[in-house]
Amino acid sequence: MSIPYATIQKINTSFNKDFVKNPVGVFVGGTSGIGEHTAYEFAKLTVNPTIYIVGRSEESGARVQDKIKKLNSNATVHFLKHDLKYIEQAERVANIIRNKEDKVNVLSLSQGSLLNQPRTETSEGLDEKFALLYYGRWTIVKMLVPLLQKAADQGGPARVLSVLSAGNERSVDFDDLELKKNYTFLHSNLTAASYNSLAVLRFARKYPNISFCHTFPGFVRTQVFREFPLWQRFFVAGVAYLFAKSPEVCAEHQIYVALTGPEFATGGHLLGENLQSTQTDKPPYSEFALEENQDKLWEHTEAMINRANENDIIES
Numbered sequence: 001m002s003i004p005y006a007t008i009q010k011i012n013t014s015f016n017k018d019f020v021k022n023p024v025g026v027f028v029g030g031t032s033g034i035g036e037h038t039a040y041e042f043a044k045l046t047v048n049p050t051i052y053i054v055g056r057s058e059e060s061g062a063r064v065q066d067k068i069k070k071l072n073s074n075a076t077v078h079f080l081k082h083d084l085k086y087i088e089q090a091e092r093v094a095n096i097i098r099n100k101e102d103k104v105n106v107l108s109l110s111q112g113s114l115l116n117q118p119r120t121e122t123s124e125g126l127d128e129k130f131a132l133l134y135y136g137r138w139t140i141v142k143m144l145v146p147l148l149q150k151a152a153d154q155g156g157p158a159r160v161l162s163v164l165s166a167g168n169e170r171s172v173d174f175d176d177l178e179l180k181k182n183y184t185f186l187h188s189n190l191t192a193a194s195y196n197s198l199a200v201l202r203f204a205r206k207y208p209n210i211s212f213c214h215t216f217p218g219f220v221r222t223q224v225f226r227e228f229p230l231w232q233r234f235f236v237a238g239v240a241y242l243f244a245k246s247p248e249v250c251a252e253h254q255i256y257v258a259l260t261g262p263e264f265a266t267g268g269h270l271l272g273e274n275l276q277s278t279q280t281d282k283p284p285y286s287e288f289a290l291e292e293n294q295d296k297l298w299e300h301t302e303a304m305i306n307r308a309n310e311n312d313i314i315e316s
């Protein structure tokens with residue numbers, strides 16, 4: 001069932017800011033679009049927050065830092081400049097936060113854009129799109145789980161939000177987990193959705209005190225088409241933007257999932273555009289989401305991260 005926008009606004013505006021003391025929020029992909037605006041909502045709804053913004057653009061990082069300080073003069077804001085198509089960089093982000101903080105209340109992951117390119121391996125041997133949309137996100141979550149656990153132990157919110165494409169999954173081809181045989185634009189994007197959903201469900205099984213959510217934001221007016229050639233941006237984005245929602249409205253939905261919505265305080269949730277659950281007893285969910293699939297993908301992911309780490313050693 002969808003959650004009405006009016007309900008989301010009401011719960012957000014009545015959120016008790018004193019519920020959590022000195023909260024820590026991490027916004028990976030927070031230099032633009034959905035992550036940026038979700039960070040603003042977090043700044044507005046909290047007291048003395050520490051906020052991490054992660055992305056590549058220093059200019060955008062500085063702009064977001066300034067805006068957060070205007071929204072909440074007591075906020076401490078850090079910008080971490082990293083290219084997250086590399087696992088080594090994702091690990092570095094997690095290590096910086098682990099060294100500086102003893103808890104994380106909200107971890108929002110929205111790095112990536114619509115990449116329309118053939119399978120492209122990075123120097124670590126991972127496909128660029130999957131490193132950004134899945135393996136890097138998984139790495140940061142896995143490494144920050146102890147800090148999320150600490151937040152949960154203190155009775156505060158402890159929530160992970162991955163913004164991508166819940167509800168648009170397809171059955172996983174376990175003979176081609178790296179998509180070396182079949183890599184179309186559609187198949188790669190739907191498979192990235194499946195991987196995020198399987199990971200969210202597996203993390204939630206393993207860490208029942210923490211909330212793990214994968215959302216589909218709907219169509220949102222952001223920079224998501226930035227990697228498309230100009231003519232495609234003109235046509236696709238131009239037409240689609242007419243029907244898109246604003247990043248501000250989208251962010252109100254995302255912060256409901258990541259902070260204020262009581263029904264998402266723990267557990268694993270796959271949520272559509274209006275925060276309706278996409279978990280059903282029918283295919284494709286009933287087929288792709290099986291626990292054995294979650295476990296097989298988890299093993300594959302660990303192996304891929306290890307391989308990326310080994311390739312980093314060879315590279316350096």
Ligand SMILES: NC(=O)c1ccc[n+]([C@@H]2O[C@H](COP(=O)([O-])OP(=O)(O)OC[C@H]3O[C@@H](n4cnc5c(N)ncnc54)[C@H](OP(=O)(O)O)[C@@H]3O)[C@@H](O)[C@H]2O)c1
Pocket residue numbers: 028029030031032033034035054055056057058060082083084085110111112113114132133163164165216217218219220221222223224225226
């Ligand atoms: N907007 C939509 O309609 C829509 C619909 C469905 C799904 N999504 C998904 O939602 C997520 C967020 O999209 P958005 O609309 O907020 O897009 P956006 O405005 O383009 O923001 C993407 C963010 O990802 C960061 N990023 C991209 N590549 C990176 C890299 N290699 N290393 C580090 N950071 C990187 C960007 O930061 P820098 O540029 O500073 O690196 C930026 O902060 C994406 O995964 C997108 O595919 C969006």
